[in-house]
Amino acid sequence: MTALPEVGTRRFRMPAASLGAHAGTRLSVAILVALGILTLVALFARLLAPYDPVQPIGALNLAPGAEGHPLGTDSIGRDILSRTLIGVQVSWFSSLIIVASGLVIGGLIGVAAGVFGGWVDAALMRFTDLFLALPGTLVAIAIVAALGYNLQNTLIGIAVVWWPYYARIIRGEVKSFAARPHVEAARVAGASRTRIVFRHIVPGVVPTAIVTASLDIGNVVLLLAGLSFLGLGQPAPAPELGADTARNLSQLLSEWWVPVIPGLAVLVLSLLSNLGGDAVRTLLAKRR
Template structure:
């Protein structure tokens, strides 16, 4: 007698999506954080069209505007090279948002399959994968990323690679924990009885059921990775001048903080708002996808 695997149907997926949307719309903080994230993503995609001075945003200097305070012409003022700070904040949203999304995506694509493989196969393979994972997790993620970025050299691409290397183990542990629970379920046993290969079971039956906890973790991690990218740029290990970057702008303005406060303040506010928005949205998703359902 054939047993149909118990998997989320299309209708249940639609119901889940509607439930998530309804919760976000009902919760003011979640709604505001979602709007903020959408606005910043729109700004990142169309930054060149939105920025009032896109050439200055990309790094073109304007000596006559050096250290101008906020005004009607330059809402956020100008930096030490006369560049419009509003334009550079807008242009800097692209590396600040799009690169961290890529970092988290690659970390998930590396870590989740490894965790599912370790949890499903067990034995020596589980031991090898998890001991390597524990080795990476023994160091704070940002400290490990700083060490890797220093070894690879300066640059945005190298900083992104350093963060991917230091972030994938978190998703390995999450996927392994969920897989240990799922592999004892009837739909997995039924698939095994029907002779379905381990690869198909892992990628078609197990990994799709790890999406909820991984999505919650990824949403929170986006804010953390944005902060980490800004920290690496602040230390000179990320984006290099004259390219716009929020962390680099904060670093450039730290020596002027007492007199020309606007140079570091506005990019710092941008980092704070985006990170807070992702954290609030992640908390909402955590409440929706209650981890107790996986016990």
């Protein structure tokens, strides 16, 4: 006697690939939620900080958890948690500003080069190549040294050398979209160049630009921390993650938490930024 097929059970079985994709989506959403929480913490850092990050308020070099200081105090008696929160705020929003400025400047140059072509494309790309050939970190250091050591000048120095990468990528995307059938059809139909650019090309370039920028935030976080470590950030006693690590390196073997905690904050910022970039790429890929 032939067995009847199991009709009722098959609909509840999900292929392994679908399960993996579903898990990947949930993980991406969780990472983006974590990034959102990080952004809120950075935004309200001054409200969340339990003490003044600049003024000494306790005994020197208190261990984490001692006398109401969850992360201890430094060699001057300042609360490390408060200084770390403000340092996260400075690093996070500074990185967002640099990436946004690079995306805007590089995007405008890339779109102009891709749309106009010819001598405009050649001139803009040679100008871009000139900046790509320069050692970006050294140029940023030279600009900061010339303008003066503070956060604003550090942001200017990095922003000056950060846009060429975006210009190259966006120019390539614009060239690719300009050759697609729907753009050719719009051109044949008599659509103006402005309409073609803003209706058919730029919307297609936006996802690539977003993914590129999101993956780049972690690099900016590390560069800002490195420049701050070298003393090219905010002058003391302003809290800054790289500078706080550098100033307290002599205590690494005795009061390890004083230099290590700001360094761990840099690690968390960079790691979450990179994971967030991957999450954005995953979610945008699923929408296509």
